[in-house]
Every structure is written in structure tokens, then in C-alpha cells.
Amino acid sequence: MKQTGQIVRSYGRRFIVESGEHTYDCTSRGKRVDYACGDRVDITVLNDKQAVIEAQQPRQSLLYRQDDWRTKLIAANVTRIFFVTAAVPSPSEELLNRCLLAAEAADIDPVIVVNKSDLPETAAWLDKLQPYQQLGYKLVTISAKQGAEALLPLLQGQTSVLVGQSGMGKSTITNALLPDAAARVGEISTALDAGRHTTTHAALYHLDADSQLIDSPGLQEFGLSHIGATELAGLFPEMRDFIGHCRFHNCTHRQEPDCAIKQASKDGHVRPMRLELLQKLTNRALNA
Numbered sequence: 398m399k400q401t402g403q404i405v406r407s408y409g410r411r412f413i414v415e416s417g418e419h420t421y422d423c424t425s426r427g428k429r430v431d432y433a434c435g436d437r438v439d440i441t442v443l444n445d446k447q448a449v450i451e452a453q454q455p456r457q458s459l460l461y462r463q464d465d466w467r468t469k470l471i472a473a474n475v476t477r478i479f480f481v482t483a484a485v486p487s488p489s490e491e492l493l494n495r496c497l498l499a500a501e502a503a504d505i506d507p508v509i510v511v512n513k514s515d516l517p518e519t520a521a522w523l524d525k526l527q528p529y530q531q532l533g534y535k536l537v538t539i540s541a542k543q544g545a546e547a548l549l550p551l552l553q554g555q556t557s558v559l560v561g562q563s564g565m566g567k568s569t570i571t572n573a574l575l576p577d578a579a580a581r582v583g584e585i586s587t588a589l590d591a592g593r594h595t596t597t598h599a600a601l602y603h604l605d606a607d608s609q610l611i612d613s614p615g616l617q618e619f620g621l622s623h624i625g626a627t628e629l630a631g632l633f634p635e636m637r638d639f640i641g642h643c644r645f646h647n648c649t650h651r652q653e654p655d656c657a658i659k660q661a662s663k664d665g666h667v668r669p670m671r672l673e674l675l676q677k678l679t680n681r682a683l684n685a
């Protein structure tokens with residue numbers, strides 16, 4: 398029997414697909430693995446519990462990361478990315494930047510969530526994040542241990558994904574928003590990870606009839622090899638006004654003279670660390 402459904406868990410090769418009132422444990426036709434949590438798929442139902450994924454329906458969006466060796470799909474069809482960060486354990490500002498660039502490239506609205514506001518270290522981290530608010534990025538401060546209601550207005554009507562380094566509180570946020578569903582995550586991950594308390598797979602939950610939330614495994618790095626050198630500068634909002642004003646139309650904003658982006662940085666419109674990140678990424682993209 399052919400049906401359509403949505404992938405609500407992705408274990409790499411095995412997928413859980415929700416279709417109407419049913420959930421099926423699925424493998425894919427031809428061992429295809431390039432499906433992501435959130436994908437809408439056509440399935441053939443084998444029995445009460447099992448089905449085979451035949452094909453994927455067109456995606457509204459795809460968030461992924463890519464390094465020299467592999468591509469990692471994070472989530473499909475999301476409309477909002479929540480980058481979860483906290484002052485403890487040591488947050489990476491570069492990872493935040495890379496995630497914002499990936500969000501811009503995928504045309505998905507990003508939100509920075511500063512969790513663990515109860516910790517005294519948070520104030521200094523918030524100061525460091527102020528420039529991102531000045532760039533226009535939404536920032537919400539919460540203490541997930543006490544609750545995550547402050548996120549609700551931003552989650553409403555969206556398909557959202559939580560991403561971030563391990564230990565920043567993604568699962569705690571999911572628990573706070575969905576106490577019932579979270580108990581289930583615990584069960585599954587205990588069985589698969591022999592009791593480790595870390596998220597190993599993406600999981601989609603229903604917040605209400607039109608809001609969905611995807612929790613994803615912690616990230617250490619965020620490869621952006623899929624973004625071309627010429628596309629990069631346009632993903633930095635503060636650089637957009639200067640694009641097209643360099644002396645060379647194919648300027649890489651590194652060694653070239655009369656570079657409008659480097660000049661903008663000298664004039665204080667672009668922070669040095671953002672220019673350095675652009676140069677580092679462009680360098681990689683050109684040598685790939």
C-alpha cells in the first residue's frame with residue numbers, strides 16, 4: 398500500500414516515518430540514505446510496523462553541513478533555525494557565525510538562543526553576542542531549566558530546528574516544551590547509546606497542529622564547503638551594501654587592491670573577525 402508521510406527520526410540508515418495516525422520503522426529503497434528528519438516521503442507499507450521509503454517529495458528547505466569528506470544533512474523543510482548557545486561549556490563564536498551563514502545560504506530565518514541565563518558567566522557571553530543583534534539577528538535569553546516559554550512566540554506556526562554545540566541545552570529545551578515527547582527520546586537514546594545522555598539522532602516533535610520542533614545532535618564543527626566563493630560575501634548582512642564596489646569584479650577580498658569590503662572593515666562597518674572568516678572561507682572555497 399502506497400502512502401505519504403514525514404520522517405520524524407533519522408538514524409542514518411533507518412528512519413521513523415509518521416503517516417496519519419501510524420508510525421513506521423523504515424528502510425529506504427536501494428539503501429538511499431540522503432533523507433533528513435522533516436522530509437516528506439512516499440512509502441510502501443509492508444505491515445503494521447514497517448514500511449519502505451520509495452522517494453522524497455520536493456523540499457521547502459534543506460539545512461546541511463559539508464566538509465571535504467562528507468555531507469551531513471541536519472533537517473529538511475525547516476523555516477526557522479534556533480542556534481542554542483550558552484556561556485558554559487566554552488561556546489565557539491566561529492560555530493555561531495558558520496551556522497548563521499548556513500542559515501542565510503539556505504534562506505532559513507535564524508534565531509540565537511542564549512541558554513543558562515541563571516549562570517553568572519552569561520553576562521559576558523551576552524556582551525560578545527551584542528554585535529549579532531546589531532546585524533539584525535533575533536536573540537532570546539532563557540534558562541531552560543526554569544522553562545522555555547519565551548521561545549513559544551517564535552516557534553508558533555514554524556518548523557524549527559535546534560542546533561548547537563553539545564551540552565548547550567537543546568534537549569533540555571525540548572523537554573521543557575514537550576515533557577511527554579521527551580520521555581520517549583530518553584528511552585530511544587538509552588537503548589541505542591547504552592545510557593549516554595547525548596542526542597545521537599535528529600527527532601521531530603509536534604508542538605501543536607502547525608508547529609513542529611526538531612532536536613538535532615550536538616555539533617563540533619560546521620563545514621560550509623557547499624557554499625561557493627562568490628556567494629560567500631552576500632551571506633554577511635553587513636557586507637551586502639559593499640558588494641560590487643571592489644576594483645575587480647571577481648575580487649576575493651583578500652590580496653586585491655581597492656577592495657570595498659576590506660575598506661568597509663577599515664571604516665568600521667565590518668568587524669575584523671567577520672572579514673577574517675570571509676577570507677578564510679573564500680580561500681578554502683577557491684582551493685577546493
Ligand SMILES: Nc1nc2c(ncn2[C@@H]2O[C@H](COP(=O)(O)OP(=O)(O)OP(=O)(O)O)[C@@H](O)[C@H]2O)c(=O)[nH]1
Binds near residue numbers: 514541567570616
Ligand atoms: N545551569 C543551567 N544548566 C542547564 C540549563 N539548561 C540545560 N542545562 C544543563 O546543561 C547540560 C546539557 O544539557 P542538554 O540539554 O543535554 O544539552 P544538549 O545541547 O542537548 O547536548 P547534546 O545532546 O550533547 O547535543 C545538562 O547538564 C543540563 O542540565 C540551564 O538553563 N541552566
Ligand SMILES: [Zn+2]
Binds near residue numbers: 643650653
Ligand atoms: Zn573585494
